[in-house]
Amino acid sequence: MSSVPVPASRLPTQTAISAEIATLHQDPRCAGAAQQRPRLDFAPYRSSLTRHPTKDLHHVDPETIERAAPCFGHWDVDPLEADLTIGHAGEPIGERIIVTGRVLDGHGRPVQGQLVEVWQANAGGRYVHQGDQHPAPLDPNFTGAGRTLTDDAGWYRFTTIKPGPYPWRNHNNAWRPAHVHFSLFGTDFTQRLVTQMYFPGDPLLALDPIYQSITDPEARGRLVATYDHDVTTHEWATGYRWDVVLSGGTSTPLEQEDDQ
Numbered sequence: 001m002s003s004v005p006v007p008a009s010r011l012p013t014q015t016a017i018s019a020e021i022a023t024l025h026q027d028p029r030c031a032g033a034a035q036q037r038p039r040l041d042f043a044p045y046r047s048s049l050t051r052h053p054t055k056d057l058h059h060v061d062p063e064t065i066e067r068a069a070p071c072f073g074h075w076d077v078d079p080l081e082a083d084l085t086i087g088h089a090g091e092p093i094g095e096r097i098i099v100t101g102r103v104l105d106g107h108g109r110p111v112q113g114q115l116v117e118v119w120q121a122n123a124g125g126r127y128v129h130q131g132d133q134h135p136a137p138l139d140p141n142f143t144g145a146g147r148t149l150t151d152d153a154g155w156y157r158f159t160t161i162k163p164g165p166y167p168w169r170n171h172n173n174a175w176r177p178a179h180v181h182f183s184l185f186g187t188d189f190t191q192r193l194v195t196q197m198y199f200p201g202d203p204l205l206a207l208d209p210i211y212q213s214i215t216d217p218e219a220r221g222r223l224v225a226t227y228d229h230d231v232t233t234h235e236w237a238t239g240y241r242w243d244v245v246l247s248g249g250t251s252t253p254l255e256q257e258d259d260q
Ligand SMILES: [Fe+2]
Pocket: 121, 176, 179, 181, 259, 260
C-alpha cells in the first residue's frame, strides 16, 4: 500500500525529536529490563507506534515453523561471501574496513557454526533497493550483502566498505547514523536475532530515534563497534571489533521488524 509522503516542511524538526527523546529517557517507566530492548511505542521513532502487534500473538508449534521456514545449510556458504568488496568488475568506492568479533551465548561460550548475514548502504549512504531513491550515487562495484559462518571459537570476519549515513523521513532533516545490519540464526530459526552495528564517535547516534529507542545507555553502547588497531591491516583496511551476545543480561539488543 502506498501513501502520499508528508512534505518535509510539515515534518517535526530534529530539535523537537531530540526533546522527545530526552523526555522519554527521563521517564521512570523506562526503568528496568525494558531499557535493554528497543521500546515498541517510542514516539520519536514515529512508525514504532503503528507497526507492532496490538493483540496477543498466536503461539504456534516451533517445529511447524521449522518445516516451513527458510533453512540455511552450512554447506552452501562460500568463504568469499564474507568479502563484500569483491565479486564485481572493480573495487567499490569508500573506506575499506574489516569488521570482526565473536558470537557468544549468555555464559560467554562461543557459538560455533553460526550463520551471520550482513547488509548495508554503500559509502554514499545508498542501498541497492528500489525503496531507496534519495540522490546519492549507486556504486556498480558494491551490492552491500554478505554472509559467513562463525568458526569453532565463535569468530566471524567481514571485509567491506564503511557505509555512509542516509536520510529517512521520520522527521525533517532526519539522518541514520552509519550502520551495518546483522542477522544471526541461533540453533534454530525461531532464535533469529536481527540488529544493527554502529561506528564509534558518530555524531548522529545522539540524534537517532532508532538507536535511542533503547533507553539504557549501556545497552545502547553494546551496538557500537570498537576501533581496533590490531584488526587494522597495513596499507589495506581499518578494523572494527564487535561481539554479539545472544542471550543473558548483557545480550545484544535486537531490533523491531522493518527498522531502516
Ligand atoms: Fe539501514
